[in-house]
Amino acid sequence: MGKTLFDKVWEQHVVKEISGGINILYVDLHLIHEVTSPQAFSEIEERGLPLFRKEKMIATADHNVPTINQHLEIKDDLSRKQVQKLGENCDKYAIEYYALGNDYQGIVHVIGPELGYTLPGKTIVCGDSHTSTHGAFGAIAFGIGTSQVAQVMASQCLIQTKPKTMRITVDGELKKGVLAKDVILYIIAQLSADGGTGYFIEYAGSAIESLSMEGRMTVCNMSIEMGARGGMIAPDDTTFDYIKGRQFAPSGNELEDAIHHWKELKSDNDAIFDKEYQFDAADIAPMITYGTNPGMGIKIDAKIPMTPDTENSKSFDKALKYMNLKSGESLIGKPINHIFIGSCTNSRIEDLREVAAYVKGKQKAKNVNALIVPGSKQVELQAKKEGLDKIFSAAGFELREPGCSACLAMNEDKIPEGEYCISTSNRNFEGRQGPGARTLLSSPLIAAATAIAGKIIDVRDTL
């Protein structure tokens, strides 16, 4: 029987199998940030354990950081201490650290790929669920808890049960106005917020292959939103072209050799998945969420569904109550005061270009606060190099400095209670963007169009 892409990469990393299908899995790249690492450092310290492979670790500060005046000291006491602690720990253990102000600083899942650390066939972990982003390169990448961060620090390994495999195939051509974000929001709406639990997903099919690396990262990023451990896409020429010339990626003969190996990283024709889904790209429209989990999404011009007749009914009603929305209602025409373009889902240079192309020569509506937070310093610098910053400011959009920002509102970028925000991030949970904030997830294009119109519109009508 043939092997899946996942099986191939997994098997290469099994150090040992212990009882009942439990594996000791080797980790090639360990990314850390300020929020989920301090307790792990304390743990290995308390146990008197050394760092096993510090050269396989990369650190950055992203979750807590302000997005204005990053050259000044962080005002919030606790945030400052957490970021300082990361710096101290990295100094002490000589870990490569891209601190605030460094040209390579940014959201951990944006900098890994952009700097060439994220490569096909690697195993990559981070104390953050959206580590699944890196799977876009054909890596096995998944989020871990802080105890596991300590385990990787101490042994470069994890104790893992092999997940089941799922393949989601999207064939055909994506319609105008439909971006990678719409593809993944559509898939999650079909499978629900727990449809992928216990699985590792491979995305395949011509529509997926047609996506840029940025688009593929957007898709893999949200795998966790269906409960999946991660998502991955077989590497191809698009992947290799992206890697070429990246700062820390292999180059020259080394790269040629690597590509030769990477070409074998795909599912065999006779590979069997535990579950398969097939979708037609032509069925996918621009999407938006109306509820408080990412599975509660509809096509932009559809009506909010009726309460389901299942054990979920209470949670469904609770979500609509929180959002102050009603079944049967359309979101088109709804006034919106905040848009947030950012997060590890949609803050890469391609996203900013998409937004700039749309807003160029237009002006945001008066009622709207339009915030753009680049995923990394590199994205910010590139945007400025291309003059996107001028387009944004002429249109009334504010371009900030990099970080997670209003994706989880650990810094001061929060949405006020009761107000709506069209956000390109990945989670619309209650209070995610600040206590009482109401989040509607969408693509950068819908967010941009909403900012211009001051209300939700069907972006297809304006293209």
Place this chain on the structure above:
Amino acid sequence: MKKFNTLISTAIPLPISDIDTDQIIPARYLKSTNREGFGKHLFYDWRFDNNGKQNPDFALNQAKYSGEILVAGKNFGCGSSREHAAWSLTDYGFNVIVSSFFADIFKDNALNNGLLPVQVSEQFLTSFFDRVSKDSSTKIKVDLENQEIEIVGTSEKENFQISAYKKECLMNGYDDIDYLVSLKEEIELYEKNKVLTY
């Protein structure tokens, strides 16, 4: 890690599905650099209103409910990988979480902190929610050794799954890190023989 064997306790019902980690502990309370004290922020935005006043409708605030077991709807712990979710639950005093479905990372995090996630059938959940709404002193018994859970005083009894490895860890109070560190030589050998693909 502390040892776990059998627990008999009253339980707190939260009949809501898809309870995500941002509800279990909102992001703004993740700024601490140690593991203590997260219990006071558990379910913060559900327990308290904007002025910090207790919400009387929320189960954790109702005097009639108490116990070391939390019983929640399907897909508990979805969302982020923050272990702070598990820390806040144990710090508050929970030792067992019962649901019909758990998010993967949450399950691992719970087990790494001696918090036992017990997956039961939808029917078990419904029976418990029904019964506890009539009698808040309803007790649940969790027997890890025999992998059994029952609503005390009823015929509602089920087996639950847990890996043999994790069961042994919990019953003996071992954790993964000790075991991994003991494999140092094997890991080094793996590294030596590793076929580099890049």
